[in-house]
Amino acid sequence: MNADPRFDQIIDRRGTHCTKWDMMQAAYGVPADDGLAMWVADMDFRPPQCVLDAVQAQVDHGIIGYYGDDRPYLDAIRWWMKTRHGWSVDAGAVFTTHGLVNGTAMCVDTWTAPGDGVVLFTPVYHAFARVIKAAGRRVIECELAFDGTTYSTDFDAWDAQVEGSGAKMMILCSPHNPNGRVWTREELEGYAAFARRHDLILVSDEIHHDLVYPGQTHIPMANIDGIDDRLVMMTATTKTFNIAGCHSGNVIVPDDRLRAQFAARMAAMGMSPNSFGLFMATAAYSPEGAAWVDDLMVYLDGNRRVFDTGIDAIPGVRSVPLQATYLSWVDFADTGMPRDEFTRRVEQDARIAANHGTTFGKGGESFLRFNLATPRSNVEAAVERMQKAFADLQ
Numbered sequence: 001m002n003a004d005p006r007f008d009q010i011i012d013r014r015g016t017h018c019t020k021w022d023m024m025q026a027a028y029g030v031p032a033d034d035g036l037a038m039w040v041a042d043m044d045f046r047p048p049q050c051v052l053d054a055v056q057a058q059v060d061h062g063i064i065g066y067y068g069d070d071r072p073y074l075d076a077i078r079w080w081m082k083t084r085h086g087w088s089v090d091a092g093a094v095f096t097t098h099g100l101v102n103g104t105a106m107c108v109d110t111w112t113a114p115g116d117g118v119v120l121f122t123p124v125y126h127a128f129a130r131v132i133k134a135a136g137r138r139v140i141e142c143e144l145a146f147d148g149t150t151y152s153t154d155f156d157a158w159d160a161q162v163e164g165s166g167a168k169m170m171i172l173c174s175p176h177n178p179n180g181r182v183w184t185r186e187e188l189e190g191y192a193a194f195a196r197r198h199d200l201i202l203v204s205d206e207i208h209h210d211l212v213y214p215g216q217t218h219i220p221m222a223n224i225d226g227i228d229d230r231l232v233m234m235t236a237t238t239k240t241f242n243i244a245g246c247h248s249g250n251v252i253v254p255d256d257r258l259r260a261q262f263a264a265r266m267a268a269m270g271m272s273p274n275s276f277g278l279f280m281a282t283a284a285y286s287p288e289g290a291a292w293v294d295d296l297m298v299y300l301d302g303n304r305r306v307f308d309t310g311i312d313a314i315p316g317v318r319s320v321p322l323q324a325t326y327l328s329w330v331d332f333a334d335t336g337m338p339r340d341e342f343t344r345r346v347e348q349d350a351r352i353a354a355n356h357g358t359t360f361g362k363g364g365e366s367f368l369r370f371n372l373a374t375p376r377s378n379v380e381a382a383v384e385r386m387q388k389a390f391a392d393l394q
């Protein structure tokens, strides 16, 4: 299996105020000293050198003032979306928020009112429901169909559920976290038609769009015909380049009327971006950044193979095959164990912190989510610990 010193290197993150390693004991009771942190979606790898250099240049200069003239930043975004995703972005349509959870909250605030429904396709990234509920809106959970291996859409069931529900918005995760699906053109057209049928704003969170495995092609929702007048795209450098701490993301609104509404909310909230996020993104969206992402995906592909082979060898435990993302979605249903039991074995016996499936909404009950963006030796250790924790099933 491919080795790469940049990704094989163990960088001890303990004691650095990182959520993933420094909070796992508090969150899961997994011991800080020899636990394996496989929950929060950031990577245990350094970003490409061009990104670190961009930060270093700010430190070397020594004055961290207000940022001005975002043309290089916007050019970098346009170049990246065009060359990596075949998507032509209008620079005037780009807003920068404090990450995409903040971007989601801003969308909910702009286009829905308290009491309105927001449709999610579950199981899905948990922070969507968190911000929707915190804003006094209702989550409408449309559960994805699952055949034991693959997730798919279920528009007939969802139509019946959403009709007359007071839904005003839907949030799509594309590619999907946590099931790892890269939606096909046909599926995306289905989601777009669903938004039109129910008169919903379609927010497409594409934060994982660069983390796609060989043989898969992500299609931006913006490249689907006939949806621009109700579409909001969300992208970021943070997952791709492992710079989530800079809390920076883009909300891209193609339609003039929607754009004016979003601009008004941004102004009302006094939003303006942090300079580090802009400097890092400008450096990342470059040929050097692109080459690094290509190498990263080769490495992650190796990690997912090691993990899937080892996990699928445990009777009754199954890792859903990933088309994108480094977040493995593992189903314990066929072990016949209650949720408390398989969770206890993972946390206390294997000493691994993994996200609980229930936090992702309906359909997540028998799952845990494991983050594989860590040196291969950690993935191998995780497999070994898991096989031991479930050895009685062999």
Ligand SMILES: Cc1ncc(COP(=O)(O)O)c(C=O)c1O
Pocket: 041, 098, 099, 100, 101, 102, 125, 173, 177, 205, 207, 208, 236, 238, 244, 247, 248, 249
């Ligand atoms: C689908 C999705 N959106 C947003 C985020 C987080 O975005 P941010 O850190 O920019 O708030 C994540 C993090 O895992 C995610 O998976």
